[in-house]
Amino acid sequence: MPALGRALIDALKAHGAQEIFGIPGDFVLPFFKVIEESGALPFYTLSHEPAVGFAADAAARFRASISVAVATWGAGAFNLVNPVAGAYAERSPVVVISGAPGVHERASGWQLHHMAKALDTQVKIFREITCDQAVLDDPGRAPADIARVLRSAVEYSLPVYIELPRDLVGSDVPAVERLDRLPADPAALAECADEILAHLKAAIRPVLMVDVEIRRYGIEAKVARLARALGIPAVTTFMGRGLLSDAPDVTHGTYMGAAGDHDITRMVETSDGLLLIGVILSDTNFAVSERKIDMRRAMLASGRQVRIGHHVYPDIPLDALIDALLARLAGHTRQPGNAAEAHPPSTLTLDDAPIQPSDIAAAINDLFARHGPMPMAADMGDCLFTAMEIEGAPLVAPGYYAGMGFGVPAGLGACVAAGGRPMILVGDGAFQMTGFELGNCRRYGWDPICVVFNNSSWEMLRVFQPESGFNDLDDWRFAELAGPLGGDGVRVTTRRQLADALERAHATRGRFQLIEVMLPRGETSETLARFVAGYKAARERKA
Numbered sequence: 001m002p003a004l005g006r007a008l009i010d011a012l013k014a015h016g017a018q019e020i021f022g023i024p025g026d027f028v029l030p031f032f033k034v035i036e037e038s039g040a041l042p043f044y045t046l047s048h049e050p051a052v053g054f055a056a057d058a059a060a061r062f063r064a065s066i067s068v069a070v071a072t073w074g075a076g077a078f079n080l081v082n083p084v085a086g087a088y089a090e091r092s093p094v095v096v097i098s099g100a101p102g103v104h105e106r107a108s109g110w111q112l113h114h115m116a117k118a119l120d121t122q123v124k125i126f127r128e129i130t131c132d133q134a135v136l137d138d139p140g141r142a143p144a145d146i147a148r149v150l151r152s153a154v155e156y157s158l159p160v161y162i163e164l165p166r167d168l169v170g171s172d173v174p175a176v177e178r179l180d181r182l183p184a185d186p187a188a189l190a191e192c193a194d195e196i197l198a199h200l201k202a203a204i205r206p207v208l209m210v211d212v213e214i215r216r217y218g219i220e221a222k223v224a225r226l227a228r229a230l231g232i233p234a235v236t237t238f239m240g241r242g243l244l245s246d247a248p249d250v251t252h253g254t255y256m257g258a259a260g261d262h263d264i265t266r267m268v269e270t271s272d273g274l275l276l277i278g279v280i281l282s283d284t285n286f287a288v289s290e291r292k293i294d295m296r297r298a299m300l301a302s303g304r305q306v307r308i309g310h311h312v313y314p315d316i317p318l319d320a321l322i323d324a325l326l327a328r329l330a331g332h333t334r335q336p337g338n339a340a341e342a343h344p345p346s347t348l349t350l351d352d353a354p355i356q357p358s359d360i361a362a363a364i365n366d367l368f369a370r371h372g373p374m375p376m377a378a379d380m381g382d383c384l385f386t387a388m389e390i391e392g393a394p395l396v397a398p399g400y401y402a403g404m405g406f407g408v409p410a411g412l413g414a415c416v417a418a419g420g421r422p423m424i425l426v427g428d429g430a431f432q433m434t435g436f437e438l439g440n441c442r443r444y445g446w447d448p449i450c451v452v453f454n455n456s457s458w459e460m461l462r463v464f465q466p467e468s469g470f471n472d473l474d475d476w477r478f479a480e481l482a483g484p485l486g487g488d489g490v491r492v493t494t495r496r497q498l499a500d501a502l503e504r505a506h507a508t509r510g511r512f513q514l515i516e517v518m519l520p521r522g523e524t525s526e527t528l529a530r531f532v533a534g535y536k537a538a539r540e541r542k543a
């Protein structure tokens with residue numbers, strides 16, 4: 001029989017994990033020892049647990065499978081709360097494994113170090129931001145608990161929590177079984193699929209809108225096939241930007257209401273048959289709608305249920321629904337038509353003019369046109385809105401949870417899981433939070449390209465509250481910090497310098513490349529400017 005620590009690692013691998021991110025501590029040293037000595041999964045340590053969480057989250061998103069974040073009890077695991085909350089909000093199946101006091105220590109009656117309030121405080125907190133939990137304090141029950149929790153992560157595409165007492169890591173346990181998928185009621189699935197097709201057939205202007213769940217469940221290609229079979233155009237949500245990038249024939253752009261392409265906005269908001277596939281009904285996806293989308297005529301398949309008008313089909317797995325729809329359309333192939341043509345990507349004017357945020361998108365579009373797209377990770381800030389202007393590249397970003405600090409660690413996760421050299425977009429404020437994690441690249445041979453939008457400002461806050469002086473930041477001269485951290489850094493102030501720096505960075509491998517782009521305060525990307533205008537207009541309409 002394997003020991004519990006090894007059985008847990010083997011189970012993670014069997015459920016789709018391909019690496020582990022973590023930071024050790026005394027409560028998790030025995031488990032880390034098994035991780036290192038077993039070699040069963042590659043593992044990467046970073047410098048601060050928030051980065052561990054963000055990197056694991058990004059790996060889960062790129063791989064469309066579970067990922068793993070390991071930390072010590074208390075001081076380590078509580079540092080994971082924010083990134084795990086973001087993973088929960090954006091349906092990313094991060095498996096949190098926390099070392100913990102040994103079973104015998106718990107009975108000591110001592111206030112243990114790293115303990116906040118009580119022995120079960122931590123699991124109580126993680127109950128709020130994970131869909132399933134297990135405290136492995138009984139070796140006889142541990143394999144079944146692990147199997148249940150890992151199945152939940154896969155089925156619901158949500159984070160889960162496992163607590164591992166340090167004195168049980170070596171306990172002999174039976175191997176962990178892989179439980180069968182949670183079944184969908186075949187009759188309910190059939191009735192649901194028939195009803196959706198009937199609505200789409202009756203619609204004059206049907207549209208598909210897709211969001212993050214189609215990647216989480218690995219069904220992007222199937223959804224593209226569905227769009228072709230139905231002959232219906234597809235758009236992504238703001239959060240879903242970058243989805244279906246391999247299916248340009250069906251993807252007609254990103255819906256962003258008043259902040260987006262007018263043709264796409266009109267197509268979505270006047271549709272009489274809107275099928276929302278894997279869409280999170282969040283304010284960032286819909287707050288700037290020019291017209292309220294009539295949800296009585298829309299169909300929403302998300303969170304393992306389907307809502308059509310005023311009735312709900314519970315427990316309908318998204319992948320099973322897409323399979324059922326495709327089965328009913330076998331042999332149908334009609335090219336989606338009558339949708340807004342996607343605008344060609346913006347390109348950069350190569351001159352000595354100062355740089356605006358949208359110039360960065362144009363410069364990256366040009367780079368991708370020359371060398372092919374790179375997987376992208378964006379932080380929260382104007383860099384995220386600028387990313388909306390970059391075409392044809394997969395993107396991970398906190399588009400709904402909107403937490404800063406995600407960008408650079410997510411880029412490190414992408415170095416491992418995205419299948420190509422990543423491009424990171426991050427503002428100076430967010431870089432101050434987690435940007436120094438770039439110092440871990442040299443150890444692992446990672447060489448992302450990191451573009452820092454340096455406006456010495458919390459500019460996104462300034463556009464909403466321009467009178468506040470606290471949005472002014474100091475200029476940290478980030479490019480000069482790159483060398484000691486093991487990379488190359490350059491500071492650019494003109495559009496020509498930006499284009500040259502990107503080309504040079506792309507040609508340089510083996511060291512991370514930091515391009516510090518100096519931007520004037522008060523300037524934002526065209527997309528953020530439209531988003532803010534749309535948001536304010538929507539708020540005035542409601543006032």
Ligand SMILES: Cc1ncc(Cc2csc(CCOP(=O)(O)OP(=O)(O)O)c2C)c(N)n1
Nearest residue numbers: 381382403404427428429430457458459460
């Ligand atoms: C963890 C966390 N704390 C605060 C905030 C609130 C916020 C949203 S946007 C923003 C400013 C971002 O500044 P940055 O320089 O990175 O980018 P830019 O606006 O383009 O200049 C803040 C402070 C969020 N979202 N998350």
Ligand SMILES: [Mg+2]
Nearest residue numbers: 427428429457
């Ligand atoms: Mg800034």
